[in-house]
Structures are given as C-alpha cells and as structure tokens.
Amino acid sequence: MHTNPQIKPTYKHIIYLILCFSLLQLNAQNLVKNPSFESSKKCSKKPGNFEKDVLEWRTPSDGSTDYYSDCSPEMSTNHNFIGRQQVYHGKAFAGFYMLGPDNYREYITGVLTQTLVKGKRYKVSFMVSLADKAGLAVDEFQILFTEKSPKWSTKKSIAIDYVNNSEEIRLLKVRSAAGFSNKRTWTNVSTTFVANGTETFVTLGNFKRDKRTRTKVTNDRLRKASYYYIDQVSVVEDEGINLDEIYVIKDLLFTSDSYVINKEAKGQLRELVRHLKRNPRLNVTIYGHSDNEGDAKYNKLLSLNRAKSVGEFLLDNGLTFDRIKWQGYGDEIPLATNNSETGRLKNRRVEFVVSESKYNTYANNGFEEDKE
Numbered sequence: 001m002h003t004n005p006q007i008k009p010t011y012k013h014i015i016y017l018i019l020c021f022s023l024l025q026l027n028a029q030n031l032v033k034n035p036s037f038e039s040s041k042k043c044s045k046k047p048g049n050f051e052k053d054v055l056e057w058r059t060p061s062d063g064s065t066d067y068y069s070d071c072s073p074e075m076s077t078n079h080n081f082i083g084r085q086q087v088y089h090g091k092a093f094a095g096f097y098m099l100g101p102d103n104y105r106e107y108i109t110g111v112l113t114q115t116l117v118k119g120k121r122y123k124v125s126f127m128v129s130l131a132d133k134a135g136l137a138v139d140e141f142q143i144l145f146t147e148k149s150p151k152w153s154t155k156k157s158i159a160i161d162y163v164n165n166s167e168e169i170r171l172l173k174v175r176s177a178a179g180f181s182n183k184r185t186w187t188n189v190s191t192t193f194v195a196n197g198t199e200t201f202v203t204l205g206n207f208k209r210d211k212r213t214r215t216k217v218t219n220d221r222l223r224k225a226s227y228y229y230i231d232q233v234s235v236v237e238d239e240g241i242n243l244d245e246i247y248v249i250k251d252l253l254f255t256s257d258s259y260v261i262n263k264e265a266k267g268q269l270r271e272l273v274r275h276l277k278r279n280p281r282l283n284v285t286i287y288g289h290s291d292n293e294g295d296a297k298y299n300k301l302l303s304l305n306r307a308k309s310v311g312e313f314l315l316d317n318g319l320t321f322d323r324i325k326w327q328g329y330g331d332e333i334p335l336a337t338n339n340s341e342t343g344r345l346k347n348r349r350v351e352f353v354v355s356e357s358k359y360n361t362y363a364n365n366g367f368e369e370d371k372e
Helices: 011-027 262-279 296-316 341-347
Strands: 067-070 090-101 108-111 121-130 134-137 140-148 171-176 188-195 203-207 216-218 226-237 283-288 324-328 350-355
Touching: 090 121, 090 134, 171 188, 188 262, 203 226, 226 262, 262 283, 262 296, 262 350, 296 324, 296 350
Parallel strands: 283 324
Antiparallel strands: 067 090, 090 226, 108 203, 121 188, 121 226, 134 216, 140 171, 140 203, 283 350
16 A cells, blocks of 8 residues: 555554554464464473473473463462463463583474475564573574474484484574573564475474583572573564555563663564665654553653654664654554553554655654654
8 A cells, every 4th residue: 555645644544554464464374383382281280291281392302391381380380490470472381491501401392384385484483581590591592493303312402413414404593692681571582584395393492512502690699500481482474574564563562651662672673674774765654652641742742752762773773864754643543452551551652664655644754853
C-alpha cells in the first residue's frame, strides 16, 4: 500500500495497517514442534527429566537437561534448585548448563514440522535468562541444524567435527559482546540464515571447550558455572522488511514515563540500520505511543520523545537526517487495553514503516520539535 504524500492518513488507516501486519505476523508459522515446552507427559519431579517428560524434544548427549513447570512443586519455575524466573510464554521452560566443571555440557534437540527449503532464508530465535545461582555468563550461543537427530554418548562438550560427516550440517553462532548476563528478564537470541535444504532437527547449546568459551563473572561467590533458562524456540521463514507495513519494535518496551532505549531492542534496530544501508533508496518513519495514564498533552510529548530516541539511535549508527521522520500519537492508538499493566506495557511502544517515499506524511519531516 503506497500513500499519497500530500494526504495525511486518518487513525483508521493507521489502525488498519496495524491489523494487517498483525495478520502477517500470525501467518509466519513457527516450524518448531512444542516450541515453549508446554506439551509434556507429566510434571517433572526431579532435575534431569527433560527428555523423559517433554514431548517432541530430547537430550542428544548424556547431560541431564532440566524441565520446569508451574504444575511442579519440585521443579517450579518460581522456585527451583538454581533460582527462579517468570515464564516467558505459557507455563513451562527448560534449563541447561552452557558451561560446567571439566567441560560438562547439556544440550536440547527439537524437531521441525518440515525440512527447511533449500535457498530460503529463515530466522531462528529463542529467549534465555541466566539463572540466579550461576556465577558465569557466556558470550555466545550456538545453534546446530542437522538432517538426523544427533546422539552423543558423553557429558562433555561436543566438537562439531565429532558430528557425522556424512550428513550436511549447519552451525550458527549468536554472540553478545557484553555477555548474556541478564538474570532479571528474558533476552532474545536470534539470527537469520539461508537453508541448505537438509535441516530437520535443531540443537541448542555450547559446542566449544572450556578454554575456548568466553565468560563473564556475574558473582564470584556463586558456582563457577553458566546455567540458562530457555523458552519459546522459533524457526520461521524470514520475509525481511516489507514496504509500507507497520512493524512494532518488539523488544523496545518502555517503563512508565520513560523514553530510554533498552539494550534488548538495539539488536533489532541495528538490523533496521543494516537494511536501510543496503537499500539507500528507502526511508523510515517512526511512530511513538504511550498508555493513557496522565495528561493527554504530556503523553503526546512523551510518545514523540520515544520516537525521537529511536531516530537518534539510527543517526548515531550512520543514517542521515533526510531519511528519517517521526511522530508521536500519545495514547490515541492503543494496541491493548489500558486497564492492566500488561496492556499498558504493550501500548508504550515504538513502531516503524520503511517506504520509498521521502515525504510520507504519516510523520513529521526531520527532527523538528513538536509545534504544540
């Protein structure tokens, strides 16, 4: 949908675009079976029962991966042997050692609903949180795609050359320079790739030995190990950024009365920068929003500042003024109810649209201050 740059769309037009994009998101089918570990044979009563209890998943080595569920007093998500964490999605999550004493490792292997199509681009992602009692954080997660379900008779780290050379494999690496050290909330780990056409199983873990694994000490009084909770594993066809569609910056969720960009959102914004640098004919418009708490005029200014903070991030990363536009809509276009904190959090958001039009009047041109 291309808009006339001389006609400012109504809120109905904008809401229509948001709804259309929501439908597109729903159509991006997750190819991972049981992606958030909700389907299980029973509640785990003790550590190490991941393979016995969780459907469609297994442990490919002799390491004892764990399964946590709200239904289990012994292996509860809210209180367990290594800490606690709120579930990211549903009522369960998994947990494993990315690094343990003497090269100890744990892995999880899931199966896809179909083998990936050769030449198509896909996005693999999952959510992680470092456990409370883990004293070390790693700086990299590895994702192994294989044609057959792997099986290794060891509790040690698995070297990639140990994998059967007769089958085509793909190893992906997602690195964080600061380390995956967040214990309070969940962190998104994601990357894109072009399929070989043999990928049927996905295995997550650390395929490096201790000496090659870069770690960050989070607390020198805790165990010298790196243990993570993991939830919502996803493999979807990557459709890239479509023109003239509204995208919510999914990891950019503001606290009340704030317009500071959190570090979790910067990865998605850097992807946007890379896309715009590869396509110099394209421009971006940014929309800021707020919940309905407080004065409406103040909320309009707050939402404008939220959009502006994203724009300044794009500028700092090499884009030019003439390619960026922004606008704040205050609380006028909610995505969810404002009657709950969850709904208000979703409404405190920033969206963007990539377009060929340089003067698309969804938003003000340049970085002018609000005239009101």
